[in-house]
Amino acid sequence: MILPKNSQKVEAVIVVNDYKSFKEAREKLSGSVGFVPTMGALHEGHIGLIKRAVDENETVVVSIFVNPTQFLEGEDLDKYPKKDLADIEICKRAGVDIVFMPTIDSIYSKDELKIEAPKIRGFILEGAKRSGHFDGVLQIVMKLFNIVSPTNSYFGKKDAQQLALITQMKNDYFLDTNIVPCEIVRDSSGLALSSRNVYLDTQEYKRALSLSRALKEASLMIGNKEFSVDKIEDTMYEIVEPNIDKLDYIAVVDREFNMVDEVEINNTIILVAAFIGTTRLIDNIWI
Ligand code: PAF
Numbered sequence: 001m002i003l004p005k006n007s008q009k010v011e012a013v014i015v016v017n018d019y020k021s022f023k024e025a026r027e028k029l030s031g032s033v034g035f036v037p038t039m040g041a042l043h044e045g046h047i048g049l050i051k052r053a054v055d056e057n058e059t060v061v062v063s064i065f066v067n068p069t070q071f072l073e074g075e076d077l078d079k080y081p082k083k084d085l086a087d088i089e090i091c092k093r094a095g096v097d098i099v100f101m102p103t104i105d106s107i108y109s110k111d112e113l114k115i116e117a118p119k120i121r122g123f124i125l126e127g128a129k130r131s132g133h134f135d136g137v138l139q140i141v142m143k144l145f146n147i148v149s150p151t152n153s154y155f156g157k158k159d160a161q162q163l164a165l166i167t168q169m170k171n172d173y174f175l176d177t178n179i180v181p182c183e184i185v186r187d188s189s190g191l192a193l194s195s196r197n198v199y200l201d202t203q204e205y206k207r208a209l210s211l212s213r214a215l216k217e218a219s220l221m222i223g224n225k226e227f228s229v230d231k232i233e234d235t236m237y238e239i240v241e242p243n244i245d246k247l248d249y250i251a252v253v254d255r256e257f258n259m260v261d262e263v264e265i266n267n268t269i270i271l272v273a274a275f276i277g278t279t280r281l282i283d284n285i286w287i
Contacts, residue, residue: 013092015099018106019147025098026149031058035150035177037141040064041081041195042090045185049154052182054095061148062091063100065107070136081195100148107143115139117165121257125271126161126282129248137162138169145175153177158184158192160269160284164257184284186212192283199279208276210243211283214250218270219285227263232270240274248273248280255286263287 007016007025016022026033034053038046042064053060064087071077084101091099117127117134127134145153155163167179185193190212191205200208214236221232229252236250251271254260260268268287273280 013088013096013099015088015101017101017103019102022098022100022102022147026061026147029059029097032151033057033149034060035144035148035153036060036062037144037153037155038062038064038087039066039080039195040087041083041198042087043185043193043195043197045156045158045193047090047094048185049156049182050091050094050096052180053152053154056180057152059097060095061098061100061150062096063102063144063148065100065102065140065144067136067140068104069108069139070133072130072132075130076196076199081198100144107140112139115142115169118168121161121168122165124161124257124259125249125251125253126273129273134162134165138165141166142169142173142175145177150177152180154180154182156184157181157286158194158282158284160271160286161257164255190216192281194281196279196281200276204276204279207243208279208281210240211272211274211281214239214272215270215283215285219287222263222265222287229261229263232263236270236272240272244274244276246275248275 006018006021007014014025016025034057036049036053050062066080068077088099114135115138117138122134155166157163163181170179187193189209191197191209192212217239218232218236221235232252233250240247252260253269254267255269265287269284270287271284273282
């Protein structure tokens with residue numbers, strides 16, 4: 001096989017670093033293409049998405065790009081974990097065909113045309129706490145969709161609001177990819193896997209478990225027919241508050257991300273976002 005210019009073959013995986021080389025490699029693919037966009041530092045959560053993509057498609061593309069436009073001033077862009085070689089190895093073992101690792105310059109131009117998150121759904125919860133974050137997410141995901149032309153695109157439910165907004169962008173812009181939501185992967189103690197978990201020291205890790213504990217308690221309450229959002233949020237607050245350093249929100253929304261007063265089975269998401277030390281974690285459960 002003749003490889004595109006800015007690419008290398010790492011055994012079964014082709015790693016490409018710019019749009020033109022990607023297109024050359026992409027043109028050789030036939031059949032359905034599964035796509036898993038990531039910011040690298042791959043963990044079992046990503047591997048779950050990749051495995052599903054491998055099972056459901058003839059070929060699979062993973063992008064690894066720490067997207068600067070979705071980080072706010074003062075966030076962890078500079079220290080965001082980078083593990084390129086280990087990530088490529090993980091992709092290779094998981095059966096990925098192409099790893100797309102573009103440089104910033106090959107992706108962004110100086111005077112960019114911008115995509116903006118919708119004014120309501122994009123500006124509550126994560127959007128309120130991280131103003132501008134979703135503009136950056138939608139901008140990069142739109143670019144990646146256009147570059148990769150995926151049949152199926154895989155996103156984790158942990159970033160529930162991101163998933164809702166990307167689904168809306170697909171619908172609003174008539175994008176031709178199928179969005180596949182994938183279950184949250186947790187460690188044996190219940191902590192939702194995240195690339196940011198590496199920032200937690202032992203004590204912080206223990207405190208971080210209060211997030212999933214609170215969500216589990218909420219789910220038990222609902223199992224016992226307690227549907228009042230006030231009561232559920234109070235209980236969650238009691239569990240989380242003593243363990244964290246700053247609470248961004250505990251919230252209950254429907255699948256369209258409207259705030260609700262009552263839980264409705266099969267149409268509710270319960271979310272929490274909090275700082276443990278300087279690490280910001282989010283988690284949720286879908287009811
Ligand atoms: O969820 C992520 O890792 C990122 O927000 C994404 C979708 C790869 C865009 O940079």
